[in-house]
Amino acid sequence: MKLKVKSSGWSAGRPIAIVNDKTATRLTANVNDRVLIKYKSKKITAVIDISSKITDENEIVLSSEILFYLGLKGKEFVDVDIAKKPRAVQIINKKLGCKTLSEPEINQIIKSVVDNSLTEIEIAFFISAIYKCGMKSEEIVALTRSMFETGKKLKFPGKIVVDKHSIGGIAGNRTTPIVVSICASAGLTFPKTSSRAITSAAGTADVIEAVCKVNFSPEEIKKIIHKTNACMVWGGALGFAPADDKIIRVESMINIDPEPNLLASILAKKLSVGSKYVLIDIPYGKFAKVNKQEGQNLKEKFEALGKKFGLKLKAVLTDGSQPIGNGIGPILEIKDIISVLENKPDCPKDLKNKSIFLAGQIFELCNKAKKNQGEKLALKILESGQAFNKFSQIIEAQEGSLKNLGFAKCQYDILSNKSGKIDFIDNKKINLLARVAGSPLDKKAGVYLYKHLKNKISKGEKIMTIYSQSKAKLDDAVHFYNENKVISVE
Amino acid sequence: MKLKVKSSGWSAGRPIAIVNDKTATRLTANVNDRVLIKYKSKKITAVIDISSKITDENEIVLSSEILFYLGLKGKEFVDVDIAKKPRAVQIINKKLGCKTLSEPEINQIIKSVVDNSLTEIEIAFFISAIYKCGMKSEEIVALTRSMFETGKKLKFPGKIVVDKHSIGGIAGNRTTPIVVSICASAGLTFPKTSSRAITSAAGTADVIEAVCKVNFSPEEIKKIIHKTNACMVWGGALGFAPADDKIIRVESMINIDPEPNLLASILAKKLSVGSKYVLIDIPYGKFAKVNKQEGQNLKEKFEALGKKFGLKLKAVLTDGSQPIGNGIGPILEIKDIISVLENKPDCPKDLKNKSIFLAGQIFELCNKAKKNQGEKLALKILESGQAFNKFSQIIEAQEGSLKNLGFAKCQYDILSNKSGKIDFIDNKKINLLARVAGSPLDKKAGVYLYKHLKNKISKGEKIMTIYSQSKAKLDDAVHFYNENKVISVE
Numbered sequence: 001m002k003l004k005v006k007s008s009g010w011s012a013g014r015p016i017a018i019v020n021d022k023t024a025t026r027l028t029a030n031v032n033d034r035v036l037i038k039y040k041s042k043k044i045t046a047v048i049d050i051s052s053k054i055t056d057e058n059e060i061v062l063s064s065e066i067l068f069y070l071g072l073k074g075k076e077f078v079d080v081d082i083a084k085k086p087r088a089v090q091i092i093n094k095k096l097g098c099k100t101l102s103e104p105e106i107n108q109i110i111k112s113v114v115d116n117s118l119t120e121i122e123i124a125f126f127i128s129a130i131y132k133c134g135m136k137s138e139e140i141v142a143l144t145r146s147m148f149e150t151g152k153k154l155k156f157p158g159k160i161v162v163d164k165h166s167i168g169g170i171a172g173n174r175t176t177p178i179v180v181s182i183c184a185s186a187g188l189t190f191p192k193t194s195s196r197a198i199t200s201a202a203g204t205a206d207v208i209e210a211v212c213k214v215n216f217s218p219e220e221i222k223k224i225i226h227k228t229n230a231c232m233v234w235g236g237a238l239g240f241a242p243a244d245d246k247i248i249r250v251e252s253m254i255n256i257d258p259e260p261n262l263l264a265s266i267l268a269k270k271l272s273v274g275s276k277y278v279l280i281d282i283p284y285g286k287f288a289k290v291n292k293q294e295g296q297n298l299k300e301k302f303e304a305l306g307k308k309f310g311l312k313l314k315a316v317l318t319d320g321s322q323p324i325g326n327g328i329g330p331i332l333e334i335k336d337i338i339s340v341l342e343n344k345p346d347c348p349k350d351l352k353n354k355s356i357f358l359a360g361q362i363f364e365l366c367n368k369a370k371k372n373q374g375e376k377l378a379l380k381i382l383e384s385g386q387a388f389n390k391f392s393q394i395i396e397a398q399e400g401s402l403k404n405l406g407f408a409k410c411q412y413d414i415l416s417n418k419s420g421k422i423d424f425i426d427n428k429k430i431n432l433l434a435r436v437a438g439s440p441l442d443k444k445a446g447v448y449l450y451k452h453l454k455n456k457i458s459k460g461e462k463i464m465t466i467y468s469q470s471k472a473k474l475d476d477a478v479h480f481y482n483e484n485k486v487i488s489v490e
Numbered sequence: 491m492k493l494k495v496k497s498s499g500w501s502a503g504r505p506i507a508i509v510n511d512k513t514a515t516r517l518t519a520n521v522n523d524r525v526l527i528k529y530k531s532k533k534i535t536a537v538i539d540i541s542s543k544i545t546d547e548n549e550i551v552l553s554s555e556i557l558f559y560l561g562l563k564g565k566e567f568v569d570v571d572i573a574k575k576p577r578a579v580q581i582i583n584k585k586l587g588c589k590t591l592s593e594p595e596i597n598q599i600i601k602s603v604v605d606n607s608l609t610e611i612e613i614a615f616f617i618s619a620i621y622k623c624g625m626k627s628e629e630i631v632a633l634t635r636s637m638f639e640t641g642k643k644l645k646f647p648g649k650i651v652v653d654k655h656s657i658g659g660i661a662g663n664r665t666t667p668i669v670v671s672i673c674a675s676a677g678l679t680f681p682k683t684s685s686r687a688i689t690s691a692a693g694t695a696d697v698i699e700a701v702c703k704v705n706f707s708p709e710e711i712k713k714i715i716h717k718t719n720a721c722m723v724w725g726g727a728l729g730f731a732p733a734d735d736k737i738i739r740v741e742s743m744i745n746i747d748p749e750p751n752l753l754a755s756i757l758a759k760k761l762s763v764g765s766k767y768v769l770i771d772i773p774y775g776k777f778a779k780v781n782k783q784e785g786q787n788l789k790e791k792f793e794a795l796g797k798k799f800g801l802k803l804k805a806v807l808t809d810g811s812q813p814i815g816n817g818i819g820p821i822l823e824i825k826d827i828i829s830v831l832e833n834k835p836d837c838p839k840d841l842k843n844k845s846i847f848l849a850g851q852i853f854e855l856c857n858k859a860k861k862n863q864g865e866k867l868a869l870k871i872l873e874s875g876q877a878f879n880k881f882s883q884i885i886e887a888q889e890g891s892l893k894n895l896g897f898a899k900c901q902y903d904i905l906s907n908k909s910g911k912i913d914f915i916d917n918k919k920i921n922l923l924a925r926v927a928g929s930p931l932d933k934k935a936g937v938y939l940y941k942h943l944k945n946k947i948s949k950g951e952k953i954m955t956i957y958s959q960s961k962a963k964l965d966d967a968v969h970f971y972n973e974n975k976v977i978s979v980e
Binding site for chain 1: 544
């Protein structure tokens with residue numbers, strides 16, 4: 001059926017087409033059915049909405065995703081037909097029955113995710129199927145390859161391209177900007193793409209965004225790296241492993257991340273930016289995502305998967321028993337990072353030590369340093385001030401500045417109600433607390449910790465300060481603190 | 491934030507609100523985030539879309555579901571605020587970890603499904619969690635009760651209210667109109683609500699719709715039943731167990747239906763219409779949904795669940811080894827039904843016998859007949875012509891007619907390529923074949939079978955005729971037949 005495109009500037013986040021009820025009947029389409037829209041040599045599958053008022057009988061309103069993909073401006077005629085359920089739906093159904101999928105079957109699903117022929121509901125069932133049944137290692141390899149191959153790729157011929165990733169779950173723990181700055185100072189190429197927070201107080205992209213842009217095109221990224229050896233950008237909309245971005249968006253609705261997806265997602269993103277030497281940080285502990293045994297298993301899976309793709313990949317288990325650094329929340333974390341990079345005597349030692357350790361591991365992984373000499377080199381670069389200069393250079397290349405890093409308008413000090421030692425700090429609840437205060441959208445919101453595990457504290461002494469730009473959110477956060485066991489003094 | 495409602499006649503099938511990008515930033519809302527919209531004393535949760543063109547900064551475009559629910563016409567001011575994830579999301583996450591849910595937790599989920607504070611993606615995860623982990627019998631009771639209690643209810647005081655349900659999976663098998671007509675002739679009240687097809691060629695609602703309306707309000711249904719003792723309507727949009735309707739809609743995207751949902755869905759619908767005596771038909775066999783053992787287990791679960799709600803419920807295992815009746819597709823099935831009701835000598839005996847059996851079971855269940863006397867009574871009513879009169883009366887009360895039941899324009903005979911006996915008929919593939927031909931939207935599309943299991947057939951004799959109003963779909967169906975083992979002659 002030929003229909004005339006009506007432009008509406010409507011960004012639905014996914015391909016949606018609106019037709020009026022008569023047109024829907026002629027198409028035999030109900031709300032939520034799929035249609036195939038063709039224009040010239042391109043085609044896209046969209047989900048149907050029905051409106052009797054905003055469209056005439058021969059019109060179709062297309063969300064901006066479709067206009068962009070088909071190169072439409074409005075008033076063109078497109079071919080619209082009811083589309084069958086894609087074969088991928090059957091394959092997802094098969095996986096829900098815990099059958100092993102072949103490589104072509106996995107390719108079919110990922111292709112259908114990328115070309116939008118699967119709805120987010122169907123993607124949710126795919127994620128659930130993996131969560132339910134797991135995946136064999138061949139399936140994970142196929143998933144990784146498929147995610148990687150359906151996306152854009154960066155290449156840095158002749159360069160030593162390194163990368164790092166933390167599986168997350170620890171409040172603060174913003175080692176990335178420090179590690180990137182140290183490694184880039186040593187001449188390594190570090191095309192770091194990061195995510196935004198899903199459940200944590202802030203993702204690296206949220207933190208870096210407090211001081212510069214993080215949203216660049218792949219071409220712009222190449223320029224930034226050409227200038228500074230590194231970048232620190234948001235990886236979510238670059239077109240690297242685009243299937244992964246869509247899957248993460250659905251996963252974030254319910255806060256699950258099955259292990260095969262975690263493995264494939266991370267590896268695919270690293271492969272996309274051309275990394276050859278990859279360090280994976282796996283924090284473990286009571287309040288971390290994994291315990292020691294689970295961390296060990298994950299390490300082995302990461303290293304085996306890396307090998308399949310010819311990467312030099314090492315996974316390290318690190319202490320995940322408590323937050324790392326003092327600040328939790330974008331600006332508060334930036335302040336910690338700067339104090340480490342500026343070698344301030346009162347900088348958070350845990351953040352400094354862990355960053356030095358990780359940078360040292362990367363140096364050894366790519367033979368920039370001999371065995372056991374990595375940390376020494378990293379510390380030298382940090383203490384020389386080179387790393388701070390590199391960090392400033394990257395922020396500048398990303399059109400930002402390190403000026404005006406003030407504190408939030410509203411603050412509240414939490415005092416200890418008894419004397420003793422810090423017995424536990426619940427990572428998850430600290431993250432939630434910072435979120436309730438407004439992090440990551442409120443860049444100045446968050447928590448500043450004065451104490452870490454086993455530190456002594458006196459009655460009436462400050463445990464933490466909560467920051468927020470909104471008085472109402474600060475009140476909510478204080479209420480949250482009082483209702484939850486965030487920190488315990490024994 | 492106060493925003494002015496812009497009416498658009500836009501029916502999205504779910505509550506969606508569109509704001510422009512500046513307003514979204516002020517709300518700190520991204521695409522797919524939830525907002526709470528308040529007007530006077532009512533409130534509804536909606537999912538955000540962003541459009542820079544169709545809305546101004548102080549406006550909000552609301553889908554018709556929201557306008558209807560809040561009683562808005564446009565130009566009113568509503569209060570809009572970013573909404574937190576409902577607590578139900580956490581509970582779904584808990585179920586994904588295979589934990590047992592309490593009654594209040596299940597109530598919370600169902601309430602959130604009904605008031606639209608869960609997105610379809612989150613509902614998909616809930617379905618997957620049940621599919622993955624199953625549910626204990628107390629959880630199924632709570633699920634059923636919650637689905638039932640959050641919906642509208644019909645009551646027929648002083649009446650003997652009976653009902654039947656088949657778990658489906660068998661092509662044809664349209665016993666319901668015959669059973670309803672026989673039972674209503676005997677003075678029983680039979681408020682039959684049926685579903686539309688999800689994967690089969692046609693649901694009872696699709697079939698009945700070929701000759702009359704099936705979409706009525708609860709008040710209209712009461713009038714039809716008052717007139718005829720029965721109705722045969724579509725149960726999907728009546729507001730009986732509305733959570734179930736939404737869950738089924740999501741299940742249908744991927745064709746799964748976990749057993750706890752199946753049990754709760756059926757029972758909740760029966761409770762909603764005030765049924766006291768309920769017969770469940772469980773066809774079993776190689777090409778059915780369940781084998782004999784699974785059928786037996788399901789029978790026990792149905793009967794135990796019925797008891798919890800004070801129903802007199804019996805489940806019967808029936809032969810599900812092949813299609814029942816000759817026609818598969820709305821009009822072709824209506825023709826079968828009429829030939830049984832009219833006592834035509836060449837009517838499909840399998841359909842007649844099964845209908846008599848089921849009606850007889852209902853008579854015995856509600857003590858309308860003594861033990862082993864039910865079928866006799868049913869046959870008497872059928873052969874007297876009363877059942878046909880009752881059927882005609884119901885169709886008339888539902889504003890329909892039995893005239894003009896012609897065949898489809900395009901037909902194709904499938905001939906046997908050898909002599910022998912019918913070895914198997916694949917229910918699923920027969921259903922798919924009818925769907926490829928255009929059923930259920932094309933009311934005349936479908937398949938007419940000349941042979942059943944173990945029947946003799948000669949080379950060149952007709953096995954079936956495929957019908958369609960569209961030449962292209964008929965060709966597709968013939969192609970499907972040739973590519974798939976639908977029927978085998980040995």
